[in-house]
Amino acid sequence: MVADLKNEKVLVTGGTGFVGCRLVERLFLECKADVRVLVHNWASASWAARLPVDLAQGDVTDYSSVLAAAEGCSVIFHLASGPGAEGDYRATHVDGTRNVLQAARELGTDRVVHVSSVVVHGPDTDGTLTEDYPFIRTGRAYADTKIEAEEIVSSFLEKHGLPVTVLRPTFIWGPRGGQFTLGVIRAMRDGTFALLDQGRAKCPAVYVDNLVDAMLLAAVKDEAVGESFLVADSEDRTWREYFDEYTGMIGMSRLRSIPASAWYVERAAWLIDRLGDIGILLGGNPAPIWRRAIRRAARELLQWLGRRGIPASWHLKIYSRTGGVSIAKARRLLGYQPRVSLSEGMAATEAWLRDQWPQIMELPDAD
Amino acid sequence: MHIPAAKNVEDVELTTLIDADAVRSEELAAKHDVPFSGKALADVVDQLDAAVVCTPPHLHLPLVEDAFAKGLHVLCEKPLANTLKECEAMVAAGKQAGRTLAMAHIFRFYPVRREMKRIIEQRRFGALVSVHIEQGNPYSWKSVTGYNMRRELVPGGVLIDAGIHPLDTMLWWCGDPRSISYKDDALGGLESNASMDLDFAGGVKGHLRISRTAQLCNLFRLTFETATVVLTPYSTGEYTVVERDRKEACIAPGGDVKAADCAHSQMRDFARSVIDNREPLVSAEEGERCIRTIEEAYRMRDRRPLPSKAPTPGLTW
Numbered sequence: 001m002v003a004d005l006k007n008e009k010v011l012v013t014g015g016t017g018f019v020g021c022r023l024v025e026r027l028f029l030e031c032k033a034d035v036r037v038l039v040h041n042w043a044s045a046s047w048a049a050r051l052p053v054d055l056a057q058g059d060v061t062d063y064s065s066v067l068a069a070a071e072g073c074s075v076i077f078h079l080a081s082g083p084g085a086e087g088d089y090r091a092t093h094v095d096g097t098r099n100v101l102q103a104a105r106e107l108g109t110d111r112v113v114h115v116s117s118v119v120v121h122g123p124d125t126d127g128t129l130t131e132d133y134p135f136i137r138t139g140r141a142y143a144d145t146k147i148e149a150e151e152i153v154s155s156f157l158e159k160h161g162l163p164v165t166v167l168r169p170t171f172i173w174g175p176r177g178g179q180f181t182l183g184v185i186r187a188m189r190d191g192t193f194a195l196l197d198q199g200r201a202k203c204p205a206v207y208v209d210n211l212v213d214a215m216l217l218a219a220v221k222d223e224a225v226g227e228s229f230l231v232a233d234s235e236d237r238t239w240r241e242y243f244d245e246y247t248g249m250i251g252m253s254r255l256r257s258i259p260a261s262a263w264y265v266e267r268a269a270w271l272i273d274r275l276g277d278i279g280i281l282l283g284g285n286p287a288p289i290w291r292r293a294i295r296r297a298a299r300e301l302l303q304w305l306g307r308r309g310i311p312a313s314w315h316l317k318i319y320s321r322t323g324g325v326s327i328a329k330a331r332r333l334l335g336y337q338p339r340v341s342l343s344e345g346m347a348a349t350e351a352w353l354r355d356q357w358p359q360i361m362e363l364p365d366a367d
Numbered sequence: 368m369h370i371p372a373a374k375n376v377e378d379v380e381l382t383t384l385i386d387a388d389a390v391r392s393e394e395l396a397a398k399h400d401v402p403f404s405g406k407a408l409a410d411v412v413d414q415l416d417a418a419v420v421c422t423p424p425h426l427h428l429p430l431v432e433d434a435f436a437k438g439l440h441v442l443c444e445k446p447l448a449n450t451l452k453e454c455e456a457m458v459a460a461g462k463q464a465g466r467t468l469a470m471a472h473i474f475r476f477y478p479v480r481r482e483m484k485r486i487i488e489q490r491r492f493g494a495l496v497s498v499h500i501e502q503g504n505p506y507s508w509k510s511v512t513g514y515n516m517r518r519e520l521v522p523g524g525v526l527i528d529a530g531i532h533p534l535d536t537m538l539w540w541c542g543d544p545r546s547i548s549y550k551d552d553a554l555g556g557l558e559s560n561a562s563m564d565l566d567f568a569g570g571v572k573g574h575l576r577i578s579r580t581a582q583l584c585n586l587f588r589l590t591f592e593t594a595t596v597v598l599t600p601y602s603t604g605e606y607t608v609v610e611r612d613r614k615e616a617c618i619a620p621g622g623d624v625k626a627a628d629c630a631h632s633q634m635r636d637f638a639r640s641v642i643d644n645r646e647p648l649v650s651a652e653e654g655e656r657c658i659r660t661i662e663e664a665y666r667m668r669d670r671r672p673l674p675s676k677a678p679t680p681g682l683t684w
Contacts, residue, residue: 025677029554042513046506046579047680049516049524052555057513175680348679355560356581356681 003216005031010219011070013038013060013100014079018176019115019169021047023077023212028053031216038069038080047176060096063103070103074110075219081115093145094152101156101164111225112164113218114153118204118230118325119143120168123317129204129325131168131228140314150228157226165218166228167211170325171318173242174208174345175352184246185353185360188255194309195257196319199240204232204325207345210338217334229330233345234338239319245346249353250361258309260320268305269313275302276312368473369419369442370399371627372634379638382414412437417641420444421471423514424521428453435464442637442647444471446531447654449522451662454655461651469637469647470654472535476629476636477603480536482619483589486596487540492610493592495571498541500533500587502600503560503578516557523668524557527661530577533587533600534563535657537575540589541567543656549664550683555673562683563664580681603629 010027014020015037027033028051036054039045045055058065060080070076078100084091097114104112120143121129122136135147156162173180187193214231218224247255258265275298282291311319330336353361373381383403386392396404405411408418408430417440420430427448434441441461447470448454461468474480487495503525514520515528526534538544544565551558559580565573576583589596598606604622608615633648640647 022677022680025554025680029674029677039513039516042510042516043507045513045516046524046559049518049557050552050554050559052518055513055517351679352681355679356578359582359584 002026002213003031003220005033005075005216005219007032007034008075009034009036009073010075010077011036011038011073012077012079013066013096014081014115015039015077016041016044016048017079017081018178019172019208019211020077020079021176022174022208023079023215024048024051024053026209026212026216036069036073038066040080060099061091063099066096066099067103067106070100070107070109073107076100076104076109076112077115077215077219078112079115089141089145090148093142093149097149097152101152101162104164105156105160105162110163111219112162113215114149114164114166115215116150116153116166116168116228117143117146118168118170120147120150123314124321125323127323129230129323131230131329138314163225165224165226167214167218168228168230169206169211169214170230170232171203171205172208172211173205173349175349177208177349180205181349182353182357182360184243185250185357188246188250188252189360192306192309193243193255195240195243195255196260196311196316198257199238199243199255199319201239201320201322202324203237203239203242205242206232207338207340207342209340209345213339214330214334214336217336221334223333227329227333229334229336230325230327231330231336232325232327232338233340233342234327235342236324237342241342245342249346249350256309260316265310265316266313268308268310269316272302272305272310272312273314275299275305368627368630369421369471369634370395370401372630373419374399375631376634376638378642379634383411385411408433408437412439415439417441417467417637419471423512424449424527425514428457431457431468432460435460435466435468438464438466440467440469440637440641442469442471442634443651443654445535445654446527446658446661447651448658449527451655451658454651454658458651458655467637467641467647468651469640470649470651471633472532472649472654473626473629473633474532474536474600475539475649476632477626478619478622478624478629479598479602479604479606480539482606482622483587483596483598484540486591487589491591492594492596492608494569495541496590496592497572497574498537498587498589499574500537500600501576501583502529502533502585503576503581503583504585505582506559506579518556521557523661523665524551524553524559524561525577525579526551526558526561526563526664527658529579530561530575531657531661533575533577534660535653536587537565537573538656538660539653541565541571541573543567544573544660547660547663549667551664551668552678552681552683553668554678558668560681560683561664565660578681601626 010033015024027035037048038058039055040059056069120135121133171180278298373379384392384396389406392404418434419442421444546566548564551561560578563575587598594610604619636648
């Protein structure tokens, strides 16, 4: 057992998501904790419903439901993330975090574990990234609102002495994973995947169970209070090594590569960003014909660029960053040890993919 | 599904909508041009001869008993009830009141499934050897109450919810199972993945794999002595016959219809069963049979100890 939370009443926001439901499973089965999950969308609760945990209907953007769910809980894991009802991240990340922290303060909760993201440091940090690296606002709603949420955490720490710990996971992978697991396989199958610079850059990803270990430790270690921690796997691996695991699963023999620093790649990435902006600016229905025509043209151009494996500029920077991510602080203060290796994590991921996405694991035409 | 059916079937006049949320029932009544709405059966019973009960299943028994007490006939959505005991009480109440209790198992009205029943009975490709069903999609059905995710309201997850559709079809085609084996991925709560093997009379084997998290291949495969027949869970009429090297795409008689048309057929059958004083095509006893099988599966689940470590998600055990 990573952390002694036996019989502790804990609340998990975001407990129906990729990381959240793994946390809930391990809290219940391994820690024997008394778990409550705040559920805002019942359609996504299938995984969490497999356990005899308390599923409390509510929403982090609704203070009264957060307060009611947090009642009696000694620990809150705050993972809720993603666009809210209005389609923006602010409601969930900023208002939601404020509500969770306010409820914890009002109820005198012993510990809050706030799950942020490495994206607060921007996509292209120099050298090895540590927790001291500044926040970088980039104009991306997801990342910028994660920064705002961390600023709210800081203010609750300073003004109210709330016992809160911040975790900044890197790129999370493993069973039930979306962007860095299922998304990778889909892109490889669709022919829209390409390595950047042969995948030589560092891949500071984190396996879901390693991240959950860090979260459980953050909930019980006194040294964690008031601190922020980057969380990644320990192995010094490249993106090539990471992606090769997936090509091996689906029997793909090779991956194409594009040069990250080539002028046309950078321009194309810039164009992808702008095409995305067009989609947002001219979105909404009903729309006049001219707006629909521009949207359609932008979408088709995006697909054309996608088929050539060119990413948006944010991902271009992430996948070509040469520096690693330091987990020294997490090791020192939390006692964090990333115990699941790449091969072990990939074996579990493959078992999940073959069981849950059997068709996607077969290549339509092997290359 | 039931509102358009009730509005379009010649023997039925849709007069009333009832919902615990009065605002919602009023809005729906206005939208569909239904003259009356209310929060409870007692508010509106004078306008009614029959009721369609499509609430969450834990409410079926009291509502159906109430309807029978008021002299109404009932078409009840699947599952008939959460437990066999409740099913038996509903069937008994219907008999005592002398009223019809029909099951809404919509897929029974899909022409392709009726054609499979005929193919089996007529032994068109020899004897049936096995029925293999895989059905699963990541769950996306919007629910206000989330009843089917809440173990205080339902006895199980995907099997009794979406899984009851293919299970009912399999039992209809093959009869009562002689024995079953069952496993799922529940960890003390409601399963999201389940696998059931069934043995039927004549040595026919059934296999059902059902999921509300996985993207499965979604197929029904019936193996006969001389051919294999394949259809999807969603096709109303199309199926494929594979005989030796020959593969033939077929359409069941009357199969060129949409799912909504099958809902009309279901409503029409219910209305005619009441008017003609005959058994409905899908009786409550058949709904009861599904719950009997599901309860047996859940007894197997409940005997299993919980693992001490979180297993790989999705894998049944």
